[in-house]
Amino acid sequence: STRAAQVLESVGLPSSGETIPGVFDGTWGGSGEIIETTCPATGEVIGRVQTATVDEVRIAIAKSAEAARAVRAMPGPKRGDVIRQIRVALADKVGELGDLISLEMGKIKSEGKGEVQEFIDICDHGVGLSRSVAGRVLPSERPDHVIYEVPNPLGVVGILSAFNFPVAVYGWNFAIALATGNSTIWKPSPTTPLCAIAVTQIVQKVLEANGLPGAAAALVTGDVEVGKELVASPEIPLVSFTGSERVGKEVGKNVMDRFGKTILELGGNNAVIVDADADLSLALQGVLFAAVGTAGQRCTSTRRLLLHKSIAKEFLDRLLPFYDSATKAQTLAMGDPLNPATLIGPLHSETSVRNYEKTLADVTSRGGEILTKRSGRMAAPETLPEATGGHWVWPTVVRPKLDDPCWQEEVFAPILYVAEFETLDEAIKINNAVPQGLSSSLFTRSLQNMGKWLGPEGSDCGIVNVNVGTSGAEIGAAFGGNKSTGWGRESGGDAWKQYVRWSAATVNYGNKLPLAQGVSFGP
Ligand code: UN1
Numbered sequence: 267s268t269r270a271a272q273v274l275e276s277v278g279l280p281s282s283g284e285t286i287p288g289v290f291d292g293t294w295g296g297s298g299e300i301i302e303t304t305c306p307a308t309g310e311v312i313g314r315v316q317t318a319t320v321d322e323v324r325i326a327i328a329k330s331a332e333a334a335r336a337v338r339a340m341p342g343p344k345r346g347d348v349i350r351q352i353r354v355a356l357a358d359k360v361g362e363l364g365d366l367i368s369l370e371m372g373k374i375k376s377e378g379k380g381e382v383q384e385f386i387d388i389c390d391h392g393v394g395l396s397r398s399v400a401g402r403v404l405p406s407e408r409p410d411h412v413i414y415e416v417p418n419p420l421g422v423v424g425i426l427s428a429f430n431f432p433v434a435v436y437g438w439n440f441a442i443a444l445a446t447g448n449s450t451i452w453k454p455s456p457t458t459p460l461c462a463i464a465v466t467q468i469v470q471k472v473l474e475a476n477g478l479p480g481a482a483a484a485l486v487t488g489d490v491e492v493g494k495e496l497v498a499s500p501e502i503p504l505v506s507f508t509g510s511e512r513v514g515k516e517v518g519k520n521v522m523d524r525f526g527k528t529i530l531e532l533g534g535n536n537a538v539i540v541d542a543d544a545d546l547s548l549a550l551q552g553v554l555f556a557a558v559g560t561a562g563q564r565c566t567s568t569r570r571l572l573l574h575k576s577i578a579k580e581f582l583d584r585l586l587p588f589y590d591s592a593t594k595a596q597t598l599a600m601g602d603p604l605n606p607a608t609l610i611g612p613l614h615s616e617t618s619v620r621n622y623e624k625t626l627a628d629v630t631s632r633g634g635e636i637l638t639k640r641s642g643r644m645a646a647p648e649t650l651p652e653a654t655g656g657h658w659v660w661p662t663v664v665r666p667k668l669d670d671p672c673w674q675e676e677v678f679a680p681i682l683y684v685a686e687f688e689t690l691d692e693a694i695k696i697n698n699a700v701p702q703g704l705s706s707s708l709f710t711r712s713l714q715n716m717g718k719w720l721g722p723e724g725s726d727c728g729i730v731n732v733n734v735g736t737s738g739a740e741i742g743a744a745f746g747g748n749k750s751t752g753w754g755r756e757s758g759g760d761a762w763k764q765y766v767r768w769s770a771a772t773v774n775y776g777n778k779l780p781l782a783q784g785v786s787f788g789p
Contacts (some may be wrong), residue, residue: 267652268299269604270305273369288315288459288487290466291326292333294478298322298488303459306372306612307603308646309655313370315459317488323495326451329481330422331501334449337482338419344476345444346396351472352441353389356382356465363433363464368603370460371432372611373560373655374523375604385437385465387741388713391758392441399446399762410776417766420449420527424502428509428519429614430563430678432458433465435531438741438757439506440469440483446765448504450596451484453496457615459487464774493517500524504765507531508565511676511702511750514609518752529764530752531745533676534704536727536736537570539693542577544709545733550584552707552735553682558589558661559600559737559762561613562680566705566737566746567731569676569685571663572693578686582637582663587639589661598661601647612646613657619643622679623657625672634666635686674700690715691723698726704747705729705736 269280280286289296296316303313318326337345356363363377373381375396404413416577423443427435436452443450454462462485470480486492496502506529507517514532521528538556540549556568578613588598603611611617626641641662646653661680666672668685687693690710697706706725709732710716716732718724728747729739739745744759755761781787 267308267310269652270310270369272544273362273365273604274312274460277359277655278364278467279460280680283314284338285314285316286463288463288485289318289322289326290470290480290483290485291322291329296322296487296658301456301459303370303457305369306614307469307656308650308653310652313460313543315463315487317456318486318492319564320491320495320621323486323488324424326481326484326486327480327496327499327501327761330449330451330484333479333482333484334421334630336479337444337449338447340478342396342447345447346378346393347391348472348476348478349396349441351631353386353393355468355472356386356389358504359468360386361685363456365604367433368611369735370458371429372614374608374611375564375606377560378603380436381431382414382721383443384434384741388438388441388757391741392445395442395445395762399766403751406772407782408780409778411629411772411774414771414773415445416532416769416771417763420503420765420767421738422446422502423448423450423765424496424499424505426453426496426505427452427454428508429455429562430565431508431604432461435508435756436462436465438745442757442765444763445761448765449482449484451502452488452495452544453486453488453492456487457491462487497521500525500526503527504529506754506756514752525787527764529746529754529756530755531565531747531754532750532752533702534567534751535569535674535700535702536566536705537675537697538568538736539572539690539697539709540574540577540581541690541693541708541710541712541715542574544577545711546581546584548733549581549709551707552733553585554588556678556735557739557788558610558620559680561610562661563614563678564617564737566739568627568707568736569681569683570673571686572696573686575688581685586637586663588664590640600658601649605649610661610680613659616657619657619659622681625677625679625681626662626664626762628771629664629666629670629672632667632670632688634670634672637663637665640659661778676702690718694719694724700748703727704745704751705731707731707734707736709733
């Protein structure tokens with residue numbers, strides 16, 4: 267369609283159906299299986315990408331390892347300047363790349379742009395980091411000795427990212443890896459290869475203009491076989507994986523099998539607690555964005571809504587009309603993600619729709635009650651006349667039985683489960699009673715509640731918010747979750763410390779060799 271063609275052309279990708287090389291190891295190529303990438307809103311094919319064969323993955327890893335030597339030979343602040351230039355190049359295309367994300371992933375225009383902004387923000391962080399990646403100098407118990415902790419680059423960082431953040435999650439890893447002196451090799455989701463190709467082309471230009479090999483940002487598109495090759499490779503000391511708990515567990519075990527390091531960012535099962543004293547208008551906005559925004563396809567999306575008994579009815583009376591009026595043009599405008607007025611786009615794939623449908627069927631068969639007027643698959647919005655397919659569903663609120671197994675699982679769709687509680691202790695217990703531990707929010711005006719929530723008896727998640735929804739974190743703090751979310755931390759804060767190998771270096775500048783712990787040995 268012309269809608270798709272305009273977006274593709276604006277980022278320099280072909281729109282005429284020709285095959286696009288999906289492997290970058292310093293040069294563009296690929297002779298593996300051709301995958302078709304589709305627009306989730308319309309179902310149309312928007313690109314045909316030639317993926318990597320296993321041999322091509324091996325070559326790309328080797329090229330990236332070679333590039334890592336050039337990266338670490340460049341002084342940190344100079345690498346910072348390269349990151350700054352990448353930031354400028356991204357900012358120059360922020361709208362175009364954002365639209366490509368909307369076209370290929372399906373999220374709305376402002377969130378597509380926001381995702382590129384997140385990459386830009388982490389570049390700023392990377393620039394600062396490039397002058398402040400610091401070890402420590404520690405006192406030694408021995409005379410004329412000193413101890414250093416020294417961070418050195420690891421080599422190649424493997425980045426396996428998911429469809430829902432096809433650009434930002436790569437950005438978090440890439441910027442930090444480069445700031446700390448590493449090269450990267452990226453395997454994007456097989457359903458968002460165009461986003462990865464467009465971003466890599468931008469990064470490539472800047473790297474090469476600064477005398478770095480393009481393979482410092484290698485790209486291998488493809489499916490499971492490609493991922494397995496990266497996971498198994500002893501040349502990749504750190505694998506940063508974003509995806510499901512099921513696949514993450516395999517990745518974790520297999521990387522451990524060769525004593526590699528992982529950063530795992532797996533499932534979320536995020537709860538919002540609205541306490542009796544909460545500002546309900548604030549809570550309403552927070553819940554709406556986190557539950558319905560991105561059509562429920564963030565790992566930080568709100569899945570569970572825990573309402574204090576005293577406000578539960580009022581809160582639902584205010585929340586449900588938004589869901590019930592969700593049509594083409596009304597309150598929660600559903601429609602073309604590329605239309606700036608749209609608030610809810612499609613699900614990403616047919617698999618997502620099937621998961622959504624199966625979940626609703628299962629929960630209702632076990633006595634769960636659907637609270638919204640509409641649920642299930644919906645027709646593509648009329649504003650998209652070119653839509654022959656597309657993956658459209660009604661955002662839904664459900665009241666499952668309290669012991670229903672659905673409470674324990676993440677479903678990547680706009681389904682919100684509701685329950686009531688009587689005391690904050692009880693709500694915190696429910697919050698923590700799931701395998702996952704990514705994000706959580708408490709809406710309250712009480713300092714006591716906040717103190718408890720943030721403390722040792724509070725939320726066990728990696729993200730613990732107060733009067734802020736579960737999704738939409740900034741890059742400043744390290745991002746990630748505990749328990750079956752995988753314990754990984756990415757983006758800001760101290761996350762960079764995982765991208766280096768640490769050396770503890772004891773230096774003797776005296777002329778005697780005393781032993782530590784008072785041990786005496788020999789003459
Ligand atoms: C993800 O869904 O994998 O906090 C990442 C957020 C975004 C990142 C989400 N900054 O929702």
